[in-house]
Amino acid sequence: MIPDKDTCMVYHATNLFHANIIQYKGIRLDVQRQLTDFGKGFYVTFNLVQAKKWARIRAAYPQISPEILNQLGISKVQYFNHPDTKVPAYIAYALNLKQLRQLKGKAFPLPHETDWPDYQQSWKSFVQDCRKGKQHHYEYVYGPVGGGHLTNPNEVKASDTKDQLSLNTPKATRCLLKLQVVVLKSEEETSKKSKIKQLYNHVRSLKNARNNENLFLLEIRDELMKIGNLTYQQAGKILQSSSVALQFDSTLMHEPPAYWAFSILYGTHKLWHKEYERYITGKGR
Structure with missing residues (x-):
């Protein structure tokens, strides 16, 4: 569940190129992907380990919105060849939960929580709709990450360990404070x-x-x-x-x-x- 406190730390996984853009240009909701678990939004997690894993994946398989490249005045070749594109990084924020709770939101429990069985089917339907492009009117959505994304949408299932918070409106993203970019060190060489x-x-x-x-x-x-x-x-x-x-x-x-x-x-x-x-x-x- 969302922590019962006024503020807490959350993390956004990305690469250093994107992290620097967000740090100096801000969050652009219009360029976020549409067909995601909770719809178009800026995604963060309370789980730092999860963020680090995703940062390495995002750096290994980089993509960016053409609109951002147009804003920066650089080509896709320059982006793919930029030294920061392959560098995993995450952004740490202080999330103002008190401010967030004043917005219209939807929160699903996680699978290990006692009330999960009551929400499991509604979570599944919500995620399926969002992946098909159906829009919702919540300013934020919290819940487990969808796992086993097989081509059959009926196969969607909730991750037991991974959570996500989608900030879907400018009001929601303004609940993020004290941005800090953290670059991940290279993984130790395997013997x-x-x-x-x-x-x-x-x-x-x-x-x-x-x-x-x-x-x-x-x-x-x-x-x-x-x-x-x-x-x-x-x-x-x-x-x-x-x-x-x-x-x-x-x-x-x-x-x-x-x-x-x-x-x-x-x-x-x-x-x-x-x-x-x-x-x-x-x-x-």
Whole structure:
């Protein structure tokens, strides 16, 4: 649940390039993604560990709104080649909860809380609607992160450990105070023995058809075939050589398989978020 206090710390995961823009230009709600769990908004979490994991993913697979690049007067090539784009960072804020509670909001309990069973279905329906582009009229929404984003929307389920707070209006974002940008240090190099063990475990997981990671990768392969008009063999080969498969992290499962298919196909060659959302809503098919 949202902490019962007047202020607390929250975190927004991103890369250093985005963090600097937010620090000096402010938050732009109009350029945020639409088809997310709680709709178009600026997302923060109370969970610092979660923010750090997402920061590394956002830096490894960078994207940005073309409108921001136009505002800055730089090209997509300059963005992708900028040294700050690949640097993971998060923004720490002091959140004025007293001010936030005065706004029109919606809060779901987390799965480990006793009243979760009463809200589970309504959370699921709310997330499904938001992912389809249906708009809501709340100024903020809080609840668990959607996990297992398989292409079948009925597969949506709540994460047991990850939370998110979507600030959907300027009034809500003004509840964020005392911004601080924190750059993440490089992860310690894994020993040779650990790398071999990781590779062995990865191969085992790929051979296990019942493994969630493997099933998710198979969903990505199917999306690669549809989006890229590829054969089964072509899609499988591209997937196997991608960083999504080679450096798989369960955190990736909080974006739909189609999202990672677009990432694999277009990577840092184009800005594909809008094309991805058209595809999801059926307009791009």
